[in-house]
Amino acid sequence: MNNASPLQSAVEGFLRYLKVERQLSPLTQKSYAHQLTVLVALADEMKIADWAKLDAAHVRSLAARSRRAGLQPASLALRLSALRSFLDWLVSQGQLKANPAKGIATPRTPRHLPKNIDVDEVNQLLEIDLNDPLAVRDRAMLEIMYGAGLRLSELVGIDCRHLDLASGEVWVVGKGSKERRLPIGGTAVSWIEHWLALRELFAPDDDALFLSNQGKRISARNVQKRFAEWGVKQGVNSHIHPHKLRHSFATHMLESSGDLRAVQELLGHANLSTTQIYTHLDFQHLASVYDAAHPRAKRGKS
Incomplete structure (x- = not known):
């Protein structure tokens, strides 16, 4: 500047x-x-x-x-x-009388629907060989990321004190420092317990739940790298990154429940309109199934 x-x-x-x-x-x-x-x-x-x-x-x-x-x-x-x-x-602040940008039209942008992976691919991704403590850590991270639909920043920010494994809950800090408690499910709880049994091997510096192999809080970049590597190792067709798991969580929850408000709360979206994009994604899936299967689906074709 x-x-x-x-x-x-x-x-x-x-x-x-x-x-x-x-x-x-x-x-x-x-x-x-x-x-x-x-x-x-x-x-x-x-x-x-x-x-x-x-x-x-x-x-x-x-x-x-x-x-x-x-x-x-x-x-x-x-x-x-x-x-x-x-x-x-x-x-x-009283430095302007009016905002001169208010009436200026914003250019229209194509709406890109979030990409997700299907349930079978999620299961394929999570069947990780557990011969290595870091693999156990990664499995626990993947399980809680998909199990609770976390943002990447929320995942790396979890401390051990934020867990209530008896009730199957985790406490996270989201955008705008907003806090929320989330259910994480039995499978994620089980793998977090496996990881906690191994965590002390890394001589932790602090209360961070997920550690690097140097015993420090794992970085967002490290998580991205490890998730992408596991996607390749597990033979998943699409590139795996943390936000894709969050999108997959939202899509699968909405497909199963149809409860948009509940999914909004789980994701920590301030506005329902942000969550509504998943209804478009769900419809896109239904439309593709319809087009492939229904005998009268060949719309616009002679």
Whole structure:
């Protein structure tokens, strides 16, 4: 970010607000910082010296410059969203009278449905050879990730004190530091118990449930790497990563129960609209089965 820019100090104030008051995740803070860095540079090029001088025509010009630089619709929508949120904050601080980005249309982006793996593939993935303590750890991580639909950050953040194995529950901290208790099921409990019996072999540094082979809390990158490796070893056709297991949990729960509100609570989604994407995924599956099986399904074909 250009330290000489007169636009800089307001952006830094907004980023402090996101960190201290909103308590957004470091990844989200980084995304806002990146988008606003680019926007400050573009605004400097346009000779805008004060956010109060920004109008709707300027916002359209910022969007047009971003498109010409090769920004795809989804990324442009993200940039405009960051700008809109920042300008809303300036309004709340009395630095702007109105948000000039409010009326600017966000480019339409194709809706990509989350990918999941079917139940048979999950079972194939989880049949791990357990000759190695790290394999037991990985099996326990896979079981709890799929068994509770955790986010990756929630998985690596679990401490031993967050477990209540007698009642089959785990306590996690999700987005926005929101806490929730989740059921984890008998199979996951069993494999966590197997791992706890071996955990002391790694001389733990702290109360982290899942450890690296150096005895420290396992990193998110390490989890991603191990899950991908197990997918290959187990002969699963699709690439395995933590978020795919979360998507699979949500899809399988919704297919079995049809209870969207319950799945929303389990996933820790703030808005039901976020969870509703799984209803589209479920319908897509039903439609493909229909097209393949029903004698009258050849719609649009002569």
